[in-house]
Amino acid sequence: MTAAAAGPSGSSGPGDPRRDALREHLAGARWFGGKGRDFRVADVVDLGWLTPADFVPAVRIEIAEVRYAGSAPDVGLGGPDDQTDLEAVEYYQLLMAYRPAGEPGPGAGPSAGNGSAPAGIVTVDDPERGRLVGSDGVQDSEARRVLLVRLLGEYAATSADGSLAFRLRDSDRLTADLPSTVFGGQQSNTSLMYGDVAMLKLFRRLELGRNLDIEAHQVLSDAGIEDVATLYGWLEGSWRTAAGVRHSADFGMVVEKLREATDGWELALERLRAGADFTAESEDLGRALAEIHRALGANFATDTIAGDELADVMVERLAVATEAAPALAEHADGLRRCFDELRGRDLPAQRVHGDFHLAQTLHTPTGWKIIDFEGEPAKTMAERVAPDNPWRDVAGLLRSYEYAAASVPGDDGGESARAWAQACSTAMLAGYRRAAGLPAEDDEATALLRAYTADKAVYEVVYEVRNRPDWVHIPLGAVAALAATPQSHDHPHDRDQEI
Numbered sequence: 001m002t003a004a005a006a007g008p009s010g011s012s013g014p015g016d017p018r019r020d021a022l023r024e025h026l027a028g029a030r031w032f033g034g035k036g037r038d039f040r041v042a043d044v045v046d047l048g049w050l051t052p053a054d055f056v057p058a059v060r061i062e063i064a065e066v067r068y069a070g071s072a073p074d075v076g077l078g079g080p081d082d083q084t085d086l087e088a089v090e091y092y093q094l095l096m097a098y099r100p101a102g103e104p105g106p107g108a109g110p111s112a113g114n115g116s117a118p119a120g121i122v123t124v125d126d127p128e129r130g131r132l133v134g135s136d137g138v139q140d141s142e143a144r145r146v147l148l149v150r151l152l153g154e155y156a157a158t159s160a161d162g163s164l165a166f167r168l169r170d171s172d173r174l175t176a177d178l179p180s181t182v183f184g185g186q187q188s189n190t191s192l193m194y195g196d197v198a199m200l201k202l203f204r205r206l207e208l209g210r211n212l213d214i215e216a217h218q219v220l221s222d223a224g225i226e227d228v229a230t231l232y233g234w235l236e237g238s239w240r241t242a243a244g245v246r247h248s249a250d251f252g253m254v255v256e257k258l259r260e261a262t263d264g265w266e267l268a269l270e271r272l273r274a275g276a277d278f279t280a281e282s283e284d285l286g287r288a289l290a291e292i293h294r295a296l297g298a299n300f301a302t303d304t305i306a307g308d309e310l311a312d313v314m315v316e317r318l319a320v321a322t323e324a325a326p327a328l329a330e331h332a333d334g335l336r337r338c339f340d341e342l343r344g345r346d347l348p349a350q351r352v353h354g355d356f357h358l359a360q361t362l363h364t365p366t367g368w369k370i371i372d373f374e375g376e377p378a379k380t381m382a383e384r385v386a387p388d389n390p391w392r393d394v395a396g397l398l399r400s401y402e403y404a405a406a407s408v409p410g411d412d413g414g415e416s417a418r419a420w421a422q423a424c425s426t427a428m429l430a431g432y433r434r435a436a437g438l439p440a441e442d443d444e445a446t447a448l449l450r451a452y453t454a455d456k457a458v459y460e461v462v463y464e465v466r467n468r469p470d471w472v473h474i475p476l477g478a479v480a481a482l483a484a485t486p487q488s489h490d491h492p493h494d495r496d497q498e499i
């Protein structure tokens with residue numbers, strides 16, 4: 001069933017059938033982040049047809065403006081530093097494939113998505129094309145092919161309220177006849193696979209400004225770093241909202257499809273369960289991270305963070321986290337001592353990964369590939385682009401090894417799993433230090449690592465309380481151990497105290 005026809009731009013009043021139909025579509029979509037919340041589709045903007053007037057299906061990208069109950073009017077989300085209204089307003093990307101009303105859809109044959117015919121979602125009247133029924137273009141192989149062809153042609157589309165441009169960076173392996181499928185694994189966006197060659201990730205909830213993952217992949221690909229998928233291109237666009245505010249965003253990223261890739265977290269668990277060694281891979285992962293850090297440091301802004309300020313931020317985060325997870329309270333003094341070790345130091349800061357753990361890595365026959373350089377989703381864009389100290393990422397990985405050990409305790413009370421995690425951590429740190437040109441030991445790094453690890457474990461306690469309460473004992477165990485660890489007496493802050 002499709003909704004009744006609306007005007008070509010869809011910008012009619014409340015109770016508009018097209019918006020209501022899109023609301024229903026969003027509410028049922030796996031990638032929609034507002035499930036369970038009271039929301040409406042306040043506007044729909046298209047970025048221009050990607051197909052000529054006589055081509056079926058007619059394909060275009062549309063943006064659904066989602067507003068949650070009680071939200072403030074859109075007064076100017078100007079860019080990455082101006083997203084304070086994001087709680088209230090979100091923009092979702094839709095790939096739409098339209099066919100003349102009354103004509104059969106793509107059917108379940110070779111032109112359909114992964115086997116089934118996409119259902120009609122909306123009906124629109126187009127001045128040139130007449131009455132059209134629109135369905136989810138992701139499920140339509142013709143629509144997916146249109147994206148590939150337009151990428152290869154570096155196409156630019158425009159509409160009354162928006163525009164979309166395809167940027168091609170590296171086309172050596174791309175051809176228009178590559179068959180496409182929709183990635184079936186867990187994810188918060190939608191990835192399209194083109195043969196064994198490329199992956200186009202369509203960002204669903206749009207973030208205003210440049211996408212950090214594209215930005216990082218561009219720099220790392222340019223620097224010849226082999227520990228990430230090569231960037232082939234991207235889709236960028238802009239649009240004007242009903243309130244007259246102009247926004248721009250990246251809509252998709254095209255990268256090399258990594259073949260025979262195994263999720264680093266799954267691989268680690270598999271090795272642990274088999275009692276098998278993972279130190280060689282861990283050492284190489286440390287090397288890969290150091291090389292990535294070097295390239296990010298050389299190509300993005302750098303800074304110096306005052307350790308006192310960072311410690312204050314971590315203490316504040318702990319206070320907020322304790323409201324959500326009161327079990328943290330009894331460890332507060334010990335955790336604050338970990339954070340205090342940052343005081344009196346100046347920390348070099350640069351672009352980092354920001355949300356690094358084993359599931360952000362893929363192991364391939366040609367080695368590690370690191371994905372998702374977007375930082376922690378819960379942070380604001382300003383926080384995610386702000387330079388940070390690289391030990392944050394190293395700490396994230398150390399936590400992952402501990403998580404692996406805690407989730408596969410074995411039958412000896414977890415003793416061998418902990419030894420396995422310790423061996424992996426030592427190997428990873430050795431690989432990291434060697435590739436980064438750091439000494440095998442240094443007190444400052446140890447202190448930073450402890451503070452960042454404690455900060456991450458606090459974050460994880462809240463994450464688990466909210467998402468996987470059965471797992472909360474894992475980060476809480478780490479918090480208790482870190483809070484009980486005797487602190488170093490040899491750092492500038494302590495020396496100041498003695499004087």
Ligand SMILES: Nc1ncnc2c1ncn2[C@@H]1O[C@H](COP(=O)(O)OP(=O)(O)O)[C@@H](O)[C@H]1O
Nearest residue numbers: 186187188189190199229255256257258371372
């Ligand atoms: N370049 C790639 N080639 C093949 N598979 C990939 C590639 N990048 C990511 N993947 C797979 O896609 C999954 C989801 O990717 P991710 O970037 O985490 O998606 P999302 O941000 O939408 O949640 C990853 O766990 C991995 O299995």
Ligand SMILES: O=P(O)(O)O[C@H]1O[C@H](CO)[C@@H](O[C@H]2O[C@H](CO)[C@@H](O)[C@H](O)[C@H]2O)[C@H](O)[C@H]1O
Nearest residue numbers: 265355357358359377396399400401403460463
């Ligand atoms: O989904 P994201 O990649 O943004 O990360 C979130 O979910 C992760 C779990 O999927 C969570 O990671 C934590 O659990 C992992 C094991 O499942 C472990 O390897 C990580 O070290 C641990 O932090 C992550 O914290 C959260 O932001």
